[in-house]
Structure formats: C-alpha cells, structure tokens
Amino acid sequence: MTATLPEEDLERHFEATIERDQRIEPRDWVPEGYRKTMIRQIAQHAHSEIIGMQPEGNWITRAPSLRRKAILLAKVQDEAGHGLYLYSAAATLGADRADLTDKLINGKQKYSSIFNYPTLTFADVGVIGWLVDGAAICNQVPLCRSSYGPYARAMIRICKEESFHQRQGFELLMTMMRGTEKQREMVQEAVNRWWWPSLMMFGPPDADSPNTAQSMAWKVKRHTNDELRQRFVDMSIPQAEALGVTFPDPDLKWNAERGHYDFGAVDWDEFKNVLKGNGPCNAQRVAHRRRAQEDGAWVREAASAHAAKKGS
Ligand SMILES: [Fe+2]
Numbered sequence: 001m002t003a004t005l006p007e008e009d010l011e012r013h014f015e016a017t018i019e020r021d022q023r024i025e026p027r028d029w030v031p032e033g034y035r036k037t038m039i040r041q042i043a044q045h046a047h048s049e050i051i052g053m054q055p056e057g058n059w060i061t062r063a064p065s066l067r068r069k070a071i072l073l074a075k076v077q078d079e080a081g082h083g084l085y086l087y088s089a090a091a092t093l094g095a096d097r098a099d100l101t102d103k104l105i106n107g108k109q110k111y112s113s114i115f116n117y118p119t120l121t122f123a124d125v126g127v128i129g130w131l132v133d134g135a136a137i138c139n140q141v142p143l144c145r146s147s148y149g150p151y152a153r154a155m156i157r158i159c160k161e162e163s164f165h166q167r168q169g170f171e172l173l174m175t176m177m178r179g180t181e182k183q184r185e186m187v188q189e190a191v192n193r194w195w196w197p198s199l200m201m202f203g204p205p206d207a208d209s210p211n212t213a214q215s216m217a218w219k220v221k222r223h224t225n226d227e228l229r230q231r232f233v234d235m236s237i238p239q240a241e242a243l244g245v246t247f248p249d250p251d252l253k254w255n256a257e258r259g260h261y262d263f264g265a266v267d268w269d270e271f272k273n274v275l276k277g278n279g280p281c282n283a284q285r286v287a288h289r290r291r292a293q294e295d296g297a298w299v300r301e302a303a304s305a306h307a308a309k310k311g312s
C-alpha cells in the first residue's frame, strides 16, 4: 500500500510518474498543490461548459429552421455532457459536486470570461461554434495529454465533440455568407464582436501568468497561453479568408521571419474587468444558474429519498 510509505517516497513516485509521461490516477498520492491546481482547473472548465450553454441556449426557440434547431439543441446538450464528465473528474480528486456548484453561484470559482458576452443575432451561434469552440479546441487538444488521467480521458471525448461544434458553426456561417447582403453583414458584425474576446480565452500573456511554470512542470499544461493564442490566430486567418470575412485588427499581417501572423494588442483591461464580474452578462449568467439550481432542488431531494429507500 503506497499510503504507508514515507512522504518523500510518495513524492519521488509522483515525480517519476510525471517524468515518464505516465498518468496520475485517483488511487495515487499527489502533493496538495497538485490536487488544488487540478480541482481548480477542472472545476473552472466544468463551470465554463455549463454556463456556456446559456448564450447559445438563448437561440434554441428562435432557430430559423428545424434543421438548425436540431443541430443547436444537440450542441448545447453536448456542453451539458462535458460539464458532467468534468465534475466527475473533479470528484475523483475529492471535490464535492454540490460544493463546486455553490462556489460557482457564489462567485468563488470562475468560468471562461467569453460566456459573459451576449448573443445578439443568430450569426452569433455560428461565430461561437467557429471561433469560441475553435479556441476551446486549441486549448483542449493538448489537455488530452494532461498528467491527470481522468481529466485527460474526459478531454479526448470532449475534443471529438468540440470538433463537431466547430464545423457546425463554420457551416452555418458559410450558408449565411452565400445568402443575402444583410446576412453577410450579420456575420461580419458578429465576427467583429467575438474576435477579441476569443483571443482572451487563452488567458493572460505569459509574463502575467504566474501559475504557468508550475502547471507546465506538472504536465497539466503543455503549452503557454501565448503559444496557443498564436496557433489560434494562424489557424483562423485562412478560415476567415475562405468565409470572406475579416478580423477587426489592422495590425494583423503575415510575418515571414517568424513564420506566424503578427496581431495587435489584446485589451487586457477589458479582460480583467469581465473577470471581475463587470462584463455585459456576468450577473445574468450567474443568476440564471442559481435559479436553475434552486428550481432543481426538489428533483435532487426526491432522487436522494428514492436512493435511501432502495438502499434500506
Ligand atoms: Fe464543450
């Protein structure tokens, strides 16, 4: 039993497992810092999936056709599933699901700042699929190799579904771009609103990201924020050209020397302000989640009562 080994042996075993690029599993001893970091990262990710259902859920009843409604319903349902896999992964580290939800609705744990922006037209559904799910894929593909086994395995499944999300968004936009002038304007206007917040999804610049070094050493993070942001910019430009839209950044241009696109400065004050709770929809998102939690109380109570009855 590993639990009876002295702490320094356990620590050595943990470090060696990471060193060999093997997975840490729920049965393994982990340093407290690793446990806390993983719970924070997984919870924040789970909350983002659940809160992320709201901006798009806003359009389910107003989808322009049965086909679009079916696609959007499936997509939003997938996000609920992602939240569930991730809360389960957090539970394997000893986190309590109800406690995580409390922390979300009391503002003690965060979710991705992107979901605090409103969805003003149906083109936003397409742009979220293309850019927001696209940025999520850039962030999440390397997490399939995260050192924490349950998280890495959840990410493999999530990434497969995210790739469907990205494609449905791109296909929706392509259809709109083949439509009327008004539809093309809607797409461009939505791209203008979502481009910069999408770049913020990779987190603060490396110089301002104090947790990055430790997370890279623990292999819970495989690339820095700036590396992933650059990858996303490079990947998105040919896609924008294929669609026939532009990004709202006059500094965007190919840099042959670097072999990458240069891009303008992200407004980090806006990012910090949204994270602090002052984005356009923060209060609405959390209030909606709180209401859903309260409305569902009787279901949880009934399920527990039923389980207790069956167990006795
Ligand atoms: Fe997702």
Ligand SMILES: [Fe+2]
Residues within 6 Å of the ligand: 079, 133, 136, 161, 162, 165
């Ligand atoms: Fe998604």
